[in-house]
Amino acid sequence: MSKAGGKMKAMKKAVDKVVHGNLIKTNIPAGMAIAGPPLGPMLGQRGLNIAAFCKDFNARTAHFIEGVxxxxxxxxxxxxxxxxxxxxxxxxxxxxxxxxxxxxxxxxGKSRWSENWCH
Incomplete structure (x- = not known):
């Protein structure tokens, strides 16, 4: 049992460190980036300045209709x-x-019309 316990501790230490990827893929409404969820936590756990990012994004999307x-x-x-x-x-x-x-x-691929006429 002591061998298994030692292996479990070693595995647990290896799992504790979480490495996040360096690419974030997301949809953000134009001109509406805010520091709240879900964008804020995504940026914060990677160490980015959330307020600066939101300001930059909103400035770069000012020519779009808001909310697109x-x-x-x-x-x-x-x-x-x-x-x-x-x-x-x-x-x-x-x-x-x-x-x-x-x-x-x-x-x-399913509609009421096709379900009624297929039989």
């Missing part, structure tokens, strides 16, 4: 600096806006 979801890639460097890449809004956002709906189908 923007896919972002944040590359965090070891010196706690970052490289922010902002992509164009997803096409599904524009399709939903044109259709005047809030969200898409809950079960894609």
């Amino acid at each position: 979801p923007l896919p972002c890639r944040i590359l965090v460097r070891s010196d706690r600096s970052y490289e922010l890449t902002i992509h164009n809004p997803p096409s599904t956002y524009f399709i939903k806006q044109a259709a005047g709906i809030q969200r898409g189908a809950m079960s894609p």
Whole structure:
């Protein structure tokens, strides 16, 4: 039992240290970056200055309509600096806006019409 206990302690020490990846992929609404969840904790656990990031993001997305979801890639460097890449809004956002709906189908490929006429 003592051998197993020793191995468990060694494993536990190895697990205690959590290493976060250096790339964050997220969608942030244009002009609406705030220090609260979910963005704040993602940046904070990697050691970034959250207020400075929010100010930078909101300034860089000022030309977009406020609230448009923007896919972002944040590359965090070891010196706690970052490289922010902002992509164009997803096409599904524009399709939903044109259709005047809030969200898409809950079960894609199935509709009441097709279920009634297939039998």
